[in-house]
Amino acid sequence: MKKMHLLLAAGSSLAASVGFSGAAHAQAFYLQEQSARGAGRAFSGEVADTGAASLWWNPAAIADAERIEANLNVAAILPRGEVVDTGTLIRRPGGQPFAPVGGDSTTRNPINNGVLPSGAIAVPLGHRVAIGLAVTSPYSFTTEYPASSWARYSAATTRLRTVDIQPSIAVSVTDWLRVGAGANVEYTDARLGNALPNVLASLPDGQQTLKGDGWDVGWSAGFQMHSDRVTAGFSYKSAIRHKLKGSLTVSGLVGPLAPNNLSLSNVEADFYTPAQEIAGVRWKATDRLTLNGQIVHYNWDKFDAIRLGAPVNAALPENYRESWSYAGGVDYMVSPALTVRAGVQRATTPTQDGGRDARVPDSNRWNFGAGGSYSITKNIVLDAAANYVDFANAPIDRPTIAAGSTILTQGQLRNARAFVFSLGGRVQF
Numbered sequence: 001m002k003k004m005h006l007l008l009a010a011g012s013s014l015a016a017s018v019g020f021s022g023a024a025h026a027q028a029f030y031l032q033e034q035s036a037r038g039a040g041r042a043f044s045g046e047v048a049d050t051g052a053a054s055l056w057w058n059p060a061a062i063a064d065a066e067r068i069e070a071n072l073n074v075a076a077i078l079p080r081g082e083v084v085d086t087g088t089l090i091r092r093p094g095g096q097p098f099a100p101v102g103g104d105s106t107t108r109n110p111i112n113n114g115v116l117p118s119g120a121i122a123v124p125l126g127h128r129v130a131i132g133l134a135v136t137s138p139y140s141f142t143t144e145y146p147a148s149s150w151a152r153y154s155a156a157t158t159r160l161r162t163v164d165i166q167p168s169i170a171v172s173v174t175d176w177l178r179v180g181a182g183a184n185v186e187y188t189d190a191r192l193g194n195a196l197p198n199v200l201a202s203l204p205d206g207q208q209t210l211k212g213d214g215w216d217v218g219w220s221a222g223f224q225m226h227s228d229r230v231t232a233g234f235s236y237k238s239a240i241r242h243k244l245k246g247s248l249t250v251s252g253l254v255g256p257l258a259p260n261n262l263s264l265s266n267v268e269a270d271f272y273t274p275a276q277e278i279a280g281v282r283w284k285a286t287d288r289l290t291l292n293g294q295i296v297h298y299n300w301d302k303f304d305a306i307r308l309g310a311p312v313n314a315a316l317p318e319n320y321r322e323s324w325s326y327a328g329g330v331d332y333m334v335s336p337a338l339t340v341r342a343g344v345q346r347a348t349t350p351t352q353d354g355g356r357d358a359r360v361p362d363s364n365r366w367n368f369g370a371g372g373s374y375s376i377t378k379n380i381v382l383d384a385a386a387n388y389v390d391f392a393n394a395p396i397d398r399p400t401i402a403a404g405s406t407i408l409t410q411g412q413l414r415n416a417r418a419f420v421f422s423l424g425g426r427v428q429f
Helices: 002-018 036-040 255-260
Strands: 069-085 089-091 106-108 114-124 129-136 141-144 157-172 177-196 206-226 230-237 240-251 262-273 276-284 289-298 305-308 314-317 323-333 338-347 365-375 380-391 394-396 400-402 405-408 411-428
Touching: 036 069, 036 338, 036 365, 036 380, 036 411, 177 240, 177 400, 206 262
Parallel strands: none
Antiparallel strands: 069 106, 069 114, 069 411, 089 405, 114 129, 129 157, 141 157, 157 177, 177 206, 206 230, 206 240, 230 276, 240 262, 262 305, 276 289, 289 323, 305 314, 323 338, 338 365, 365 380, 380 411, 394 411, 400 405
8 A cells, every 4th residue: 555655646746747847938838939930929920920930830821831941949948936835744654743844945946947949841832732840849848856845755856858740731722711730749758756755754765766758649730811911820739648658766765664665667657738729810000010919728627637557557636727828919020121029928827726736836927028030131031039927926735645644735936937038040942
């Protein structure tokens, strides 16, 4: 039974690791920084814009390609914030009373700075058909809590990497209607660890390490409607069922907990990343000014549980809820070579009070963006953007069971923000 508790705790840690990057710069664990052009207007017009730079948001975006177009981007993500203990208690085995968890009461900047690359290419096949390929990393982050942190039993080191390969095809059905579809072939790699409490607070903590990877497939589809002044777009990105296989190691437990040290291979975990429904419009108000608007609905309720296979065979509830983002922005053509942009985005968190832990200190946020594009030549355009993301304070209050101990978590995310700097280039051949 004690081994079962340890395995369930490990599965809970995996569940949390999947969702932690939200405190950095996007919504929950979705990274939207796949285009420097889009970042400049706070991602307010991507589903309705055209070219390889919008392929991730809408496969129909490349239907009007007349020449081969390549787009490359890189985003530097600099998250800041504090995860603060406000009264966390632990009850160790043997009927001991609840006591303060101990450790450093504040952990600053637990999420590592990161660099996020992405790219896409579109190739026309005749007058009305184009194929494309986008390579992105929609869920990636690394976070580290020191061994002395108050949050050590639910979070220590966490690393998540994904690579999404999206081959697509798009068709101009008429002069005003374009449609597209693509597959999302996604590789996921996760590695995480956390401390485990021994029976006595005077004893060193044990350690737990869980890692796994896997390949999975989803799909995307969308359309755009074009007129002289207005372009409207809609797309759907499916949920993806991720099936990871890997290993679990537990070490450093002593005394009556020592028999629970173990090393297991072929541990399985099964969970969903959310579907997205994206709708947007671009209105060319004047010959120089374009107004953008975009709404995204995230079906985070698919992330309701982490289902663990043998030898655990259990489901761990996550209870995420549906969430939304709303964005508005402008593009202004200063000259034929220079376009400037600005935008603002509001996003709600899928995490809920009572279920948020130190690995997932996500909250509602505002994203403010500014940027521009400069045409070096007729065929080469540089894009640059800067974003400031401001997060609301939020409670960290998810109870944890680790190595037979019960932790009643009481903490808070405070002063969280992120600075994101994006640079990209578009080239036509």
